Amino acid sequence: MSLIRHVIGGVETADADRTGPVFNPATGQQQHEVAFASTTEVERAIATAKAALPGWRATGLVKRADVFFRLRQLLVERTPELAAIVTSEHGKVLSDAAGEISRGIENVEFAAGLVHLLKGEHSEQVARGVDVHSAKQPVGVVGAITPFNFPVMVPLWMVASAIACGNTVVLKPSEKDPSAAVFLAKLFQEAGLPDGVLNVVHGDKVAVDAILESPDVRAVSFVGSTPIAKSIYERASQNGKRVQALGGAKNHMVVMPDADLDGAADAAISAAYGSAGERCMAVSVLVAVGDVADELVEKVRSRMHGLVIGDGTDAASEMGPLITREHRDKVASYVAGAEAEGATVVVDGTTQQFDTDGFFVGVSLVDHVKPGMKVYEDEIFGPVLSVVRVETYDEAVALINANRFANGTAIFTRDGRTARAFEFDIEVGMVGVNVPIPVPIGAYSFGGWKNSLFGDSHIYGPESVHFYTRSKVVTTRWPQPSESQINLGFPSNH
Numbered sequence: 320m321s322l323i324r325h326v327i328g329g330v331e332t333a334d335a336d337r338t339g340p341v342f343n344p345a346t347g348q349q350q351h352e353v354a355f356a357s358t359t360e361v362e363r364a365i366a367t368a369k370a371a372l373p374g375w376r377a378t379g380l381v382k383r384a385d386v387f388f389r390l391r392q393l394l395v396e397r398t399p400e401l402a403a404i405v406t407s408e409h410g411k412v413l414s415d416a417a418g419e420i421s422r423g424i425e426n427v428e429f430a431a432g433l434v435h436l437l438k439g440e441h442s443e444q445v446a447r448g449v450d451v452h453s454a455k456q457p458v459g460v461v462g463a464i465t466p467f468n469f470p471v472m473v474p475l476w477m478v479a480s481a482i483a484c485g486n487t488v489v490l491k492p493s494e495k496d497p498s499a500a501v502f503l504a505k506l507f508q509e510a511g512l513p514d515g516v517l518n519v520v521h522g523d524k525v526a527v528d529a530i531l532e533s534p535d536v537r538a539v540s541f542v543g544s545t546p547i548a549k550s551i552y553e554r555a556s557q558n559g560k561r562v563q564a565l566g567g568a569k570n571h572m573v574v575m576p577d578a579d580l581d582g583a584a585d586a587a588i589s590a591a592y593g594s595a596g597e598r599c600m601a602v603s604v605l606v607a608v609g610d611v612a613d614e615l616v617e618k619v620r621s622r623m624h625g626l627v628i629g630d631g632t633d634a635a636s637e638m639g640p641l642i643t644r645e646h647r648d649k650v651a652s653y654v655a656g657a658e659a660e661g662a663t664v665v666v667d668g669t670t671q672q673f674d675t676d677g678f679f680v681g682v683s684l685v686d687h688v689k690p691g692m693k694v695y696e697d698e699i700f701g702p703v704l705s706v707v708r709v710e711t712y713d714e715a716v717a718l719i720n721a722n723r724f725a726n727g728t729a730i731f732t733r734d735g736r737t738a739r740a741f742e743f744d745i746e747v748g749m750v751g752v753n754v755p756i757p758v759p760i761g762a763y764s765f766g767g768w769k770n771s772l773f774g775d776s777h778i779y780g781p782e783s784v785h786f787y788t789r790s791k792v793v794t795t796r797w798p799q800p801s802e803s804q805i806n807l808g809f810p811s812n813h
Protein backbone atom coordinates (compact mmCIF):
# COMPACT_ATOMS: atom_id res chain seq x y z
CA MET A 320 0.00 0.00 0.00
CA SER A 321 1.57 3.28 -1.05
CA LEU A 322 1.92 6.32 1.16
CA ILE A 323 0.56 9.59 -0.25
CA ARG A 324 2.97 12.33 0.78
CA HIS A 325 3.00 16.10 1.09
CA VAL A 326 4.65 18.30 -1.54
CA ILE A 327 6.82 20.93 0.09
CA GLY A 328 9.17 23.02 -2.01
CA GLY A 329 8.55 20.73 -4.98
CA VAL A 330 9.64 17.62 -3.08
CA GLU A 331 7.40 14.80 -1.90
CA THR A 332 7.95 14.28 1.80
CA ALA A 333 6.38 12.77 4.94
CA ASP A 334 7.51 12.06 8.47
CA ALA A 335 4.32 9.98 8.70
CA ASP A 336 3.90 9.80 12.45
CA ARG A 337 0.18 9.73 11.77
CA THR A 338 -1.60 8.47 8.65
CA GLY A 339 -5.16 7.92 7.45
CA PRO A 340 -6.71 5.35 5.11
CA VAL A 341 -7.72 6.18 1.53
CA PHE A 342 -10.39 3.85 0.16
CA ASN A 343 -11.64 2.95 -3.26
CA PRO A 344 -15.34 3.60 -2.56
CA ALA A 345 -16.40 1.30 -5.40
CA THR A 346 -14.78 -1.74 -3.80
CA GLY A 347 -14.78 -0.67 -0.17
CA GLN A 348 -11.09 -1.62 -0.01
CA GLN A 349 -8.37 0.59 1.39
CA GLN A 350 -5.90 1.37 -1.40
CA HIS A 351 -3.44 3.88 0.13
CA GLU A 352 -2.29 5.50 3.36
CA VAL A 353 -2.09 9.27 3.43
CA ALA A 354 0.40 11.06 5.65
CA PHE A 355 -1.17 13.40 8.22
CA ALA A 356 1.02 16.47 8.64
CA SER A 357 2.22 17.45 12.08
CA THR A 358 2.22 21.11 13.15
CA THR A 359 5.95 21.19 12.43
CA GLU A 360 5.49 19.91 8.88
CA VAL A 361 2.80 22.49 8.15
CA GLU A 362 5.02 25.21 9.59
CA ARG A 363 7.77 24.03 7.27
CA ALA A 364 5.39 24.25 4.29
CA ILE A 365 4.36 27.76 5.34
CA ALA A 366 8.02 28.79 5.74
CA THR A 367 8.75 27.37 2.28
CA ALA A 368 5.84 29.32 0.79
CA LYS A 369 7.00 32.45 2.56
CA ALA A 370 10.53 32.03 1.22
CA ALA A 371 9.19 31.59 -2.34
CA LEU A 372 7.06 34.74 -2.12
CA PRO A 373 9.59 37.47 -3.01
CA GLY A 374 10.78 35.62 -6.12
CA TRP A 375 7.29 34.80 -7.37
CA ARG A 376 6.00 38.31 -6.66
CA ALA A 377 8.87 39.75 -8.64
CA THR A 378 8.31 37.43 -11.61
CA GLY A 379 7.06 39.37 -14.64
CA LEU A 380 3.35 39.12 -15.29
CA VAL A 381 3.75 37.70 -18.78
CA LYS A 382 6.08 35.00 -17.46
CA ARG A 383 3.56 34.22 -14.72
CA ALA A 384 0.78 33.96 -17.30
CA ASP A 385 2.91 31.49 -19.32
CA VAL A 386 2.63 29.01 -16.45
CA PHE A 387 -1.15 29.06 -16.71
CA PHE A 388 -1.18 28.66 -20.49
CA ARG A 389 1.08 25.62 -20.14
CA LEU A 390 -0.92 24.29 -17.20
CA ARG A 391 -4.14 24.51 -19.22
CA GLN A 392 -2.59 22.42 -21.98
CA LEU A 393 -1.27 19.84 -19.50
CA LEU A 394 -4.65 19.57 -17.79
CA VAL A 395 -6.36 18.97 -21.13
CA GLU A 396 -3.80 16.34 -22.17
CA ARG A 397 -3.74 14.58 -18.81
CA THR A 398 -7.50 14.69 -18.12
CA PRO A 399 -7.99 10.90 -18.52
CA GLU A 400 -5.17 10.17 -16.04
CA LEU A 401 -6.39 12.74 -13.52
CA ALA A 402 -10.03 11.66 -13.91
CA ALA A 403 -8.98 8.07 -13.16
CA ILE A 404 -7.33 9.24 -9.92
CA VAL A 405 -10.48 11.14 -8.93
CA THR A 406 -12.73 8.17 -9.68
CA SER A 407 -10.56 5.72 -7.79
CA GLU A 408 -10.59 7.77 -4.56
CA HIS A 409 -13.88 9.69 -4.78
CA GLY A 410 -16.02 7.17 -6.66
CA LYS A 411 -17.75 9.52 -9.13
CA VAL A 412 -18.02 8.18 -12.69
CA LEU A 413 -15.16 8.97 -15.07
CA SER A 414 -17.20 11.35 -17.26
CA ASP A 415 -18.20 13.30 -14.14
CA ALA A 416 -14.56 13.45 -13.01
CA ALA A 417 -13.57 14.73 -16.46
CA GLY A 418 -16.37 17.29 -16.15
CA GLU A 419 -15.00 18.67 -12.89
CA ILE A 420 -11.53 18.93 -14.45
CA SER A 421 -13.00 20.84 -17.38
CA ARG A 422 -14.74 23.28 -15.01
CA GLY A 423 -11.47 23.67 -13.09
CA ILE A 424 -9.70 24.49 -16.36
CA GLU A 425 -12.00 27.54 -16.62
CA ASN A 426 -10.29 28.89 -13.51
CA VAL A 427 -6.88 28.32 -15.07
CA GLU A 428 -8.03 30.15 -18.21
CA PHE A 429 -9.23 33.04 -16.06
CA ALA A 430 -5.87 33.11 -14.26
CA ALA A 431 -4.03 33.15 -17.59
CA GLY A 432 -5.57 36.60 -18.11
CA LEU A 433 -3.68 37.93 -15.08
CA VAL A 434 -1.91 40.64 -17.04
CA HIS A 435 -5.29 42.21 -17.63
CA LEU A 436 -6.75 41.31 -14.23
CA LEU A 437 -3.97 42.98 -12.25
CA LYS A 438 -4.20 46.32 -14.02
CA GLY A 439 -4.55 49.24 -11.65
CA GLU A 440 -6.11 52.64 -12.22
CA HIS A 441 -4.43 55.92 -13.01
CA SER A 442 -5.71 59.48 -12.67
CA GLU A 443 -3.62 62.20 -14.21
CA GLN A 444 -3.48 65.74 -12.81
CA VAL A 445 -5.77 65.32 -9.75
CA ALA A 446 -4.12 68.58 -8.67
CA ARG A 447 -1.58 70.66 -10.58
CA GLY A 448 1.37 68.31 -11.26
CA VAL A 449 -0.08 65.52 -9.09
CA ASP A 450 -1.06 62.04 -10.36
CA VAL A 451 -2.64 59.09 -8.52
CA HIS A 452 -2.47 55.41 -9.37
CA SER A 453 -3.50 52.19 -7.69
CA ALA A 454 -1.75 48.81 -7.73
CA LYS A 455 -2.95 45.33 -6.78
CA GLN A 456 -0.34 43.52 -4.73
CA PRO A 457 -0.38 39.96 -3.35
CA VAL A 458 -1.55 39.39 0.22
CA GLY A 459 1.26 36.89 0.92
CA VAL A 460 0.99 33.23 1.89
CA VAL A 461 -2.53 31.85 1.31
CA GLY A 462 -3.97 28.79 3.08
CA ALA A 463 -6.39 26.76 0.91
CA ILE A 464 -8.50 24.07 2.60
CA THR A 465 -10.71 21.93 0.38
CA PRO A 466 -13.49 19.28 0.65
CA PHE A 467 -13.64 15.74 -0.72
CA ASN A 468 -16.35 16.24 -3.30
CA PHE A 469 -14.36 18.12 -5.98
CA PRO A 470 -10.71 17.11 -5.45
CA VAL A 471 -9.57 18.94 -8.62
CA MET A 472 -12.05 21.73 -9.28
CA VAL A 473 -12.23 23.27 -5.80
CA PRO A 474 -8.43 23.42 -5.33
CA LEU A 475 -8.29 25.13 -8.75
CA TRP A 476 -11.02 27.59 -7.64
CA MET A 477 -8.48 28.81 -5.11
CA VAL A 478 -4.92 28.18 -6.20
CA ALA A 479 -5.25 29.40 -9.80
CA SER A 480 -6.25 32.94 -8.83
CA ALA A 481 -4.13 33.05 -5.67
CA ILE A 482 -0.96 32.17 -7.58
CA ALA A 483 -1.83 34.38 -10.56
CA CYS A 484 -2.09 37.31 -8.17
CA GLY A 485 1.49 36.72 -6.99
CA ASN A 486 0.80 34.83 -3.77
CA THR A 487 2.24 31.53 -2.63
CA VAL A 488 0.00 28.77 -1.32
CA VAL A 489 -0.26 25.96 1.21
CA LEU A 490 -3.08 23.65 0.05
CA LYS A 491 -4.65 21.21 2.50
CA PRO A 492 -6.92 18.92 0.44
CA SER A 493 -9.44 16.47 1.84
CA GLU A 494 -7.76 13.49 3.44
CA LYS A 495 -10.40 11.24 1.83
CA ASP A 496 -9.19 11.73 -1.77
CA PRO A 497 -5.79 13.44 -1.53
CA SER A 498 -3.96 12.12 -4.63
CA ALA A 499 -5.48 14.58 -7.11
CA ALA A 500 -3.90 17.52 -5.26
CA VAL A 501 -0.45 15.92 -5.48
CA PHE A 502 -0.99 15.33 -9.19
CA LEU A 503 -2.04 18.97 -9.62
CA ALA A 504 1.09 20.18 -7.81
CA LYS A 505 3.21 18.10 -10.20
CA LEU A 506 1.39 19.57 -13.23
CA PHE A 507 2.02 23.09 -11.92
CA GLN A 508 5.70 22.18 -11.53
CA GLU A 509 5.80 20.78 -15.08
CA ALA A 510 4.14 23.98 -16.31
CA GLY A 511 7.08 25.94 -14.92
CA LEU A 512 5.82 27.11 -11.52
CA PRO A 513 8.85 27.60 -9.26
CA ASP A 514 9.14 25.16 -6.35
CA GLY A 515 7.65 26.42 -3.11
CA VAL A 516 4.94 28.55 -4.74
CA LEU A 517 2.38 25.74 -4.35
CA ASN A 518 2.79 23.35 -1.44
CA VAL A 519 0.44 20.54 -0.47
CA VAL A 520 0.04 19.24 3.07
CA HIS A 521 -2.33 16.41 3.93
CA GLY A 522 -4.09 15.75 7.15
CA ASP A 523 -6.89 16.66 9.49
CA LYS A 524 -7.66 19.32 12.10
CA VAL A 525 -4.02 19.37 13.24
CA ALA A 526 -2.89 20.58 9.80
CA VAL A 527 -5.77 23.04 9.48
CA ASP A 528 -5.11 24.45 12.95
CA ALA A 529 -1.46 25.03 12.06
CA ILE A 530 -2.55 27.06 9.03
CA LEU A 531 -5.06 29.06 11.07
CA GLU A 532 -2.57 29.80 13.85
CA SER A 533 0.38 30.82 11.68
CA PRO A 534 1.01 34.57 11.60
CA ASP A 535 2.67 34.05 8.20
CA VAL A 536 -0.56 32.94 6.54
CA ARG A 537 -2.33 36.13 5.50
CA ALA A 538 -5.50 34.78 3.86
CA VAL A 539 -7.52 31.58 4.09
CA SER A 540 -9.91 30.12 1.53
CA PHE A 541 -12.05 27.26 2.80
CA VAL A 542 -14.74 25.11 1.19
CA GLY A 543 -16.52 22.41 3.18
CA SER A 544 -19.43 21.80 5.53
CA THR A 545 -21.17 24.66 7.32
CA PRO A 546 -20.11 23.95 10.93
CA ILE A 547 -16.43 23.75 9.93
CA ALA A 548 -16.74 26.76 7.58
CA LYS A 549 -18.18 28.84 10.41
CA SER A 550 -15.47 27.84 12.87
CA ILE A 551 -12.71 28.45 10.28
CA TYR A 552 -14.17 31.88 9.52
CA GLU A 553 -14.31 32.83 13.20
CA ARG A 554 -10.86 31.55 14.08
CA ALA A 555 -9.05 32.90 11.01
CA SER A 556 -10.61 36.33 11.40
CA GLN A 557 -9.82 36.37 15.11
CA ASN A 558 -6.22 35.76 14.07
CA GLY A 559 -6.33 38.78 11.77
CA LYS A 560 -6.52 36.90 8.49
CA ARG A 561 -8.58 37.64 5.45
CA VAL A 562 -10.98 34.69 5.12
CA GLN A 563 -13.67 33.30 2.86
CA ALA A 564 -15.34 30.09 4.06
CA LEU A 565 -17.91 28.42 1.84
CA GLY A 566 -20.26 26.00 3.56
CA GLY A 567 -23.05 23.53 2.88
CA ALA A 568 -26.29 23.81 0.96
CA LYS A 569 -29.89 22.78 0.54
CA ASN A 570 -30.75 23.72 -3.01
CA HIS A 571 -34.39 24.08 -4.04
CA MET A 572 -35.71 23.69 -7.57
CA VAL A 573 -39.11 25.30 -8.09
CA VAL A 574 -41.40 23.87 -10.74
CA MET A 575 -44.20 26.22 -11.78
CA PRO A 576 -47.51 24.92 -13.20
CA ASP A 577 -46.60 26.23 -16.67
CA ALA A 578 -43.21 24.46 -16.80
CA ASP A 579 -42.35 21.74 -19.29
CA LEU A 580 -42.76 18.88 -16.82
CA ASP A 581 -40.75 16.33 -18.78
CA GLY A 582 -37.84 18.77 -19.01
CA ALA A 583 -38.19 19.59 -15.32
CA ALA A 584 -38.23 15.90 -14.35
CA ASP A 585 -35.10 15.23 -16.45
CA ALA A 586 -33.36 18.22 -14.84
CA ALA A 587 -34.38 17.18 -11.32
CA ILE A 588 -33.04 13.64 -11.81
CA SER A 589 -29.75 14.89 -13.26
CA ALA A 590 -29.22 17.54 -10.59
CA ALA A 591 -30.31 15.42 -7.63
CA TYR A 592 -28.54 12.16 -8.39
CA GLY A 593 -25.51 13.24 -10.45
CA SER A 594 -22.32 12.49 -8.50
CA ALA A 595 -24.58 10.58 -6.06
CA GLY A 596 -25.89 13.91 -4.73
CA GLU A 597 -22.45 14.81 -3.38
CA ARG A 598 -22.37 18.22 -5.06
CA CYS A 599 -22.75 21.46 -3.16
CA MET A 600 -25.04 22.64 -5.97
CA ALA A 601 -27.06 19.39 -6.16
CA VAL A 602 -30.82 19.87 -6.13
CA SER A 603 -32.07 18.27 -2.93
CA VAL A 604 -35.57 19.80 -2.71
CA LEU A 605 -38.09 19.85 -5.52
CA VAL A 606 -40.76 22.49 -4.87
CA ALA A 607 -43.91 21.61 -6.78
CA VAL A 608 -46.20 24.62 -7.18
CA GLY A 609 -49.97 24.28 -7.60
CA ASP A 610 -51.47 21.20 -9.16
CA VAL A 611 -48.33 19.83 -10.86
CA ALA A 612 -47.17 17.78 -7.88
CA ASP A 613 -48.73 14.37 -8.61
CA GLU A 614 -47.73 14.42 -12.27
CA LEU A 615 -44.22 15.71 -11.53
CA VAL A 616 -43.58 13.11 -8.81
CA GLU A 617 -44.74 10.38 -11.19
CA LYS A 618 -42.49 11.66 -13.96
CA VAL A 619 -39.48 11.71 -11.63
CA ARG A 620 -40.32 8.28 -10.16
CA SER A 621 -40.69 6.66 -13.57
CA ARG A 622 -37.24 7.91 -14.62
CA MET A 623 -35.42 6.63 -11.52
CA HIS A 624 -35.53 2.92 -12.28
CA GLY A 625 -33.46 3.36 -15.44
CA LEU A 626 -30.44 4.85 -13.67
CA VAL A 627 -27.34 2.68 -13.81
CA ILE A 628 -25.43 2.69 -10.52
CA GLY A 629 -22.03 1.04 -10.49
CA ASP A 630 -18.26 1.34 -10.43
CA GLY A 631 -17.29 4.74 -11.82
CA THR A 632 -14.71 3.16 -14.11
CA ASP A 633 -17.46 1.26 -15.95
CA ALA A 634 -18.55 3.40 -18.92
CA ALA A 635 -22.14 2.21 -18.44
CA SER A 636 -22.37 3.62 -14.89
CA GLU A 637 -24.22 6.91 -14.47
CA MET A 638 -23.76 7.15 -10.71
CA GLY A 639 -21.03 5.80 -8.45
CA PRO A 640 -20.82 5.07 -4.70
CA LEU A 641 -20.73 7.49 -1.78
CA ILE A 642 -17.43 8.57 -0.26
CA THR A 643 -17.39 6.37 2.88
CA ARG A 644 -19.36 3.57 4.49
CA GLU A 645 -20.27 5.87 7.41
CA HIS A 646 -21.59 8.52 5.05
CA ARG A 647 -23.61 5.94 3.13
CA ASP A 648 -25.22 4.74 6.37
CA LYS A 649 -25.98 8.31 7.45
CA VAL A 650 -27.66 9.08 4.11
CA ALA A 651 -29.74 5.91 4.45
CA SER A 652 -30.84 6.92 7.96
CA TYR A 653 -32.62 10.01 6.56
CA VAL A 654 -34.74 7.86 4.27
CA ALA A 655 -35.39 5.36 7.06
CA GLY A 656 -36.63 8.14 9.36
CA ALA A 657 -38.72 10.04 6.82
CA GLU A 658 -42.02 8.13 7.16
CA ALA A 659 -41.97 8.55 10.95
CA GLU A 660 -41.70 12.30 10.40
CA GLY A 661 -44.84 12.25 8.24
CA ALA A 662 -43.27 12.18 4.77
CA THR A 663 -43.98 9.55 2.08
CA VAL A 664 -41.09 7.49 0.74
CA VAL A 665 -41.98 7.04 -2.94
CA VAL A 666 -38.76 5.23 -3.89
CA ASP A 667 -36.49 3.76 -1.21
CA GLY A 668 -33.07 3.32 -2.79
CA THR A 669 -31.54 2.24 0.49
CA THR A 670 -32.91 -1.28 0.06
CA GLN A 671 -31.22 -1.76 -3.31
CA GLN A 672 -28.67 -4.58 -3.17
CA PHE A 673 -25.22 -4.29 -4.74
CA ASP A 674 -22.94 -7.19 -5.44
CA THR A 675 -19.87 -5.51 -3.88
CA ASP A 676 -18.55 -4.16 -0.60
CA GLY A 677 -18.41 -0.67 -2.14
CA PHE A 678 -20.25 2.22 -0.52
CA PHE A 679 -23.21 2.13 -2.88
CA VAL A 680 -26.75 3.25 -2.20
CA GLY A 681 -29.69 3.52 -4.58
CA VAL A 682 -31.58 6.71 -5.39
CA SER A 683 -34.49 7.79 -3.17
CA LEU A 684 -37.51 10.05 -3.61
CA VAL A 685 -39.41 11.37 -0.59
CA ASP A 686 -42.71 13.22 -1.07
CA HIS A 687 -44.84 15.40 1.25
CA VAL A 688 -41.72 16.74 2.98
CA LYS A 689 -42.16 19.80 5.20
CA PRO A 690 -39.90 22.25 7.01
CA GLY A 691 -39.03 20.97 10.47
CA MET A 692 -38.46 17.39 9.28
CA LYS A 693 -34.83 16.22 9.48
CA VAL A 694 -34.93 15.12 5.85
CA TYR A 695 -35.68 18.76 4.96
CA GLU A 696 -33.54 20.64 7.44
CA ASP A 697 -30.21 18.79 7.11
CA GLU A 698 -27.86 18.76 4.17
CA ILE A 699 -27.99 15.03 3.38
CA PHE A 700 -25.31 15.10 0.66
CA GLY A 701 -26.51 11.89 -0.98
CA PRO A 702 -28.94 10.70 -3.67
CA VAL A 703 -32.12 11.65 -1.81
CA LEU A 704 -34.58 14.06 -3.42
CA SER A 705 -37.34 15.58 -1.27
CA VAL A 706 -40.55 17.00 -2.70
CA VAL A 707 -42.26 19.91 -0.93
CA ARG A 708 -45.74 20.77 -2.21
CA VAL A 709 -46.88 24.41 -2.10
CA GLU A 710 -49.91 26.17 -3.54
CA THR A 711 -48.41 29.39 -4.88
CA TYR A 712 -45.27 31.07 -6.19
CA ASP A 713 -45.23 33.27 -3.06
CA GLU A 714 -45.21 30.20 -0.82
CA ALA A 715 -42.30 28.75 -2.81
CA VAL A 716 -40.29 31.95 -2.40
CA ALA A 717 -41.12 32.19 1.32
CA LEU A 718 -40.01 28.56 1.83
CA ILE A 719 -36.66 29.12 0.17
CA ASN A 720 -36.03 32.48 1.80
CA ALA A 721 -36.68 30.95 5.24
CA ASN A 722 -34.03 28.25 4.72
CA ARG A 723 -30.75 28.71 6.58
CA PHE A 724 -28.76 27.69 3.51
CA ALA A 725 -28.69 29.82 0.36
CA ASN A 726 -26.16 28.41 -2.07
CA GLY A 727 -28.09 27.79 -5.30
CA THR A 728 -31.70 27.62 -6.48
CA ALA A 729 -33.58 27.30 -9.75
CA ILE A 730 -37.00 27.97 -11.20
CA PHE A 731 -38.56 26.04 -14.06
CA THR A 732 -41.18 28.05 -15.90
CA ARG A 733 -42.08 29.24 -19.40
CA ASP A 734 -43.19 32.64 -18.12
CA GLY A 735 -40.51 35.34 -18.28
CA ARG A 736 -42.37 37.55 -15.82
CA THR A 737 -42.35 34.84 -13.13
CA ALA A 738 -38.68 34.10 -13.82
CA ARG A 739 -37.79 37.77 -13.49
CA ALA A 740 -39.77 38.09 -10.24
CA PHE A 741 -37.94 35.03 -8.87
CA GLU A 742 -34.56 36.49 -9.72
CA PHE A 743 -35.54 39.66 -7.88
CA ASP A 744 -37.25 38.08 -4.84
CA ILE A 745 -35.06 35.13 -3.97
CA GLU A 746 -32.41 35.43 -1.24
CA VAL A 747 -29.88 32.97 -2.65
CA GLY A 748 -26.41 33.56 -4.10
CA MET A 749 -26.74 31.65 -7.38
CA VAL A 750 -29.97 31.39 -9.36
CA GLY A 751 -30.91 29.32 -12.41
CA VAL A 752 -33.81 29.90 -14.77
CA ASN A 753 -34.54 26.53 -16.38
CA VAL A 754 -30.95 25.66 -15.37
CA PRO A 755 -30.90 23.27 -12.39
CA ILE A 756 -27.25 23.69 -11.35
CA PRO A 757 -26.37 27.34 -11.94
CA VAL A 758 -22.63 27.20 -11.29
CA PRO A 759 -21.25 30.43 -12.79
CA ILE A 760 -18.67 30.23 -15.55
CA GLY A 761 -15.08 31.07 -14.60
CA ALA A 762 -15.47 34.74 -15.57
CA TYR A 763 -18.03 35.27 -12.76
CA SER A 764 -17.62 34.45 -9.08
CA PHE A 765 -19.20 31.56 -7.16
CA GLY A 766 -20.80 31.91 -3.75
CA GLY A 767 -23.90 31.43 -1.68
CA TRP A 768 -25.50 33.59 0.98
CA LYS A 769 -26.38 32.98 4.65
CA ASN A 770 -24.93 29.72 6.07
CA SER A 771 -23.50 28.79 2.68
CA LEU A 772 -20.74 31.40 2.84
CA PHE A 773 -18.98 33.15 5.70
CA GLY A 774 -17.02 36.19 4.60
CA ASP A 775 -17.70 38.83 2.01
CA SER A 776 -15.89 37.55 -1.07
CA HIS A 777 -17.22 34.92 -3.41
CA ILE A 778 -14.72 32.46 -4.82
CA TYR A 779 -12.88 32.44 -8.22
CA GLY A 780 -13.53 34.99 -10.98
CA PRO A 781 -13.29 38.75 -10.39
CA GLU A 782 -13.98 38.57 -6.64
CA SER A 783 -11.00 36.27 -6.21
CA VAL A 784 -8.68 38.94 -7.62
CA HIS A 785 -10.06 41.28 -4.99
CA PHE A 786 -9.67 38.64 -2.27
CA TYR A 787 -6.11 37.63 -3.14
CA THR A 788 -4.73 41.16 -3.55
CA ARG A 789 -4.25 44.23 -1.42
CA SER A 790 -4.66 47.50 -3.20
CA LYS A 791 -2.18 50.28 -2.76
CA VAL A 792 -2.80 53.84 -3.88
CA VAL A 793 0.17 56.01 -4.80
CA THR A 794 0.07 59.81 -5.11
CA THR A 795 3.01 61.29 -7.02
CA ARG A 796 4.38 64.74 -7.68
CA TRP A 797 7.66 65.76 -9.35
CA PRO A 798 8.12 69.41 -8.33
CA GLN A 799 10.94 71.74 -9.28
CA PRO A 800 13.14 72.39 -6.22
CA SER A 801 12.25 76.07 -6.59
CA GLU A 802 8.53 75.26 -5.95
CA SER A 803 9.24 73.86 -2.49
CA GLN A 804 7.71 75.67 0.50
CA ILE A 805 6.61 74.98 4.08
CA ASN A 806 2.82 74.76 4.58
CA LEU A 807 1.30 73.36 7.80
CA GLY A 808 -2.24 73.64 6.42
CA PHE A 809 -4.34 70.56 5.58
CA PRO A 810 -3.45 69.54 2.00
CA SER A 811 -6.43 70.29 -0.27
CA ASN A 812 -6.77 69.74 -3.99
CA HIS A 813 -9.28 72.58 -4.45
Ligand code: NAD
Binds near residue numbers: 466469527565771
Ligand atom coordinates in the same frame (compact mmCIF):
# COMPACT_ATOMS: atom_id res chain seq x y z
P1 NAD B 1 -15.70 18.94 5.68
O1 NAD B 1 -16.17 20.22 6.25
O2 NAD B 1 -15.84 17.70 6.47
O3 NAD B 1 -14.15 19.04 5.28
C1 NAD B 1 -13.64 20.10 4.52
C2 NAD B 1 -12.17 20.31 4.87
O4 NAD B 1 -12.06 20.66 6.25
C3 NAD B 1 -11.32 19.06 4.68
O5 NAD B 1 -10.06 19.44 4.17
C4 NAD B 1 -11.19 18.50 6.09
O6 NAD B 1 -10.01 17.77 6.29
C5 NAD B 1 -11.22 19.74 6.94
N1 NAD B 1 -11.81 19.51 8.27
C6 NAD B 1 -12.73 18.59 8.62
N2 NAD B 1 -13.01 18.68 9.94
C7 NAD B 1 -12.27 19.70 10.43
C8 NAD B 1 -12.13 20.28 11.72
N3 NAD B 1 -12.84 19.85 12.77
N4 NAD B 1 -11.28 21.32 11.86
C9 NAD B 1 -10.57 21.77 10.81
N5 NAD B 1 -10.66 21.24 9.56
C10 NAD B 1 -11.50 20.22 9.37
O7 NAD B 1 -16.44 18.79 4.25
P2 NAD B 1 -16.44 17.54 3.28
O8 NAD B 1 -17.26 16.45 3.87
O9 NAD B 1 -15.05 17.23 2.84
O10 NAD B 1 -17.19 18.17 2.02
C11 NAD B 1 -18.59 18.20 1.88
C12 NAD B 1 -19.15 19.53 2.32
O11 NAD B 1 -18.55 20.58 1.56
C13 NAD B 1 -20.63 19.65 2.07
O12 NAD B 1 -21.22 20.29 3.17
C14 NAD B 1 -20.73 20.52 0.83
O13 NAD B 1 -21.94 21.25 0.68
C15 NAD B 1 -19.58 21.44 1.05
N6 NAD B 1 -19.16 22.06 -0.18
C16 NAD B 1 -19.51 23.37 -0.38
C17 NAD B 1 -19.17 24.00 -1.55
C18 NAD B 1 -19.54 25.41 -1.78
O14 NAD B 1 -19.06 25.97 -2.76
N7 NAD B 1 -20.31 26.05 -0.93
C19 NAD B 1 -18.46 23.29 -2.53
C20 NAD B 1 -18.11 21.96 -2.30
C21 NAD B 1 -18.47 21.36 -1.11
